[in-house]
Amino acid sequence: MSNTQTQNIVIKPPKFSTLEVLIEGTAPLVIARFSKKAELMEKMAEGKSAKSKKERTARDYDKEADQARYYNSDKTWQGVNASGFRAGMISACRLVGFKMTLAKLSVFIVQDDFDADMTTPLVRIYGDSATHTAHARNATGGADVRARPIYHKWACALRVRFDTDQFSSTDVINLISRVGLQVGIGEGRPDSKLSAGCGWGTFRIVESDEEQSVRQTYGIH
Numbered sequence: 001m002s003n004t005q006t007q008n009i010v011i012k013p014p015k016f017s018t019l020e021v022l023i024e025g026t027a028p029l030v031i032a033r034f035s036k037k038a039e040l041m042e043k044m045a046e047g048k049s050a051k052s053k054k055e056r057t058a059r060d061y062d063k064e065a066d067q068a069r070y071y072n073s074d075k076t077w078q079g080v081n082a083s084g085f086r087a088g089m090i091s092a093c094r095l096v097g098f099k100m101t102l103a104k105l106s107v108f109i110v111q112d113d114f115d116a117d118m119t120t121p122l123v124r125i126y127g128d129s130a131t132h133t134a135h136a137r138n139a140t141g142g143a144d145v146r147a148r149p150i151y152h153k154w155a156c157a158l159r160v161r162f163d164t165d166q167f168s169s170t171d172v173i174n175l176i177s178r179v180g181l182q183v184g185i186g187e188g189r190p191d192s193k194l195s196a197g198c199g200w201g202t203f204r205i206v207e208s209d210e211e212q213s214v215r216q217t218y219g220i221h
Helices: 039-046 062-065 082-096 100-105 169-183 208-218
Strands: 016-025 079-082 107-109 121-124 129-137 144-150 155-163 202-207
Touching: 016 169, 016 208, 062 100, 062 144, 079 082, 082 100, 082 107, 082 121, 082 155, 082 169, 121 155, 155 169, 155 208, 169 202
Parallel strands: none
Antiparallel strands: 016 155, 016 202, 079 121, 107 155, 129 144
C-alpha cells in the first residue's frame, strides 16, 4: 500500500506588485519631524532644580524649521515620512467600505532612502522649502510659536507595493487619489487627528500626458 497522502492547499502564495505614481501638490506641504528628543532628555537629566536656573535664549526660527526637516542618509535631499502615505491610504479605505485591517496588510510604500539616523523611511520631496511660523497651543493650553518647513510647490514619485489579491492597479491609483483629495499628508492635512486641518498637504495624481512636463519642472528623473 502506498503511504502517499494528498494535501489540500488552501493558502495561496503572496502575490505583490509595485506601482509608481507621480503626484503634485495642490496645497502647501508642511513637515514636522520630532526633533525635541535630545532637548527633553537633557531636561530630564537636569531634574526639577535646573528649571529655575535656565536662562531664556533668543529663538532661531530658521534653525527650528531646519530641525523639523527630514534629510536622507547622506543629506543630499529632503523628504517626508513614507508612513504618512501608507497611513493615508489605510484611512481612505473608510470612504469606500474596505476593511482598514486588511489594508494594513496589503499596501506599503517603498522608501527612496532612510533619514540621517537610518530609522525613518523617506519619500523624496521635489521642491524648495522655506520657514513657516504659526501660533499653536501646547498640551498644557499655553500659546507657542512653531517653526516648520513648508513646501509651496512640491511633487513626489511614489512607489506603492500592494497585494494583488486584495487590490488591482486601478484600485491603488484611486485610493491614492482619495488620499490626495480627502486625506492629505503632513501637518494641517484635512484628516488631521487634532483638528479639521488647515487645507495643507493635498495633492493630485499627474496624468500620463503631462508627466514628462512635471518631471522636467521638478527635476524628477
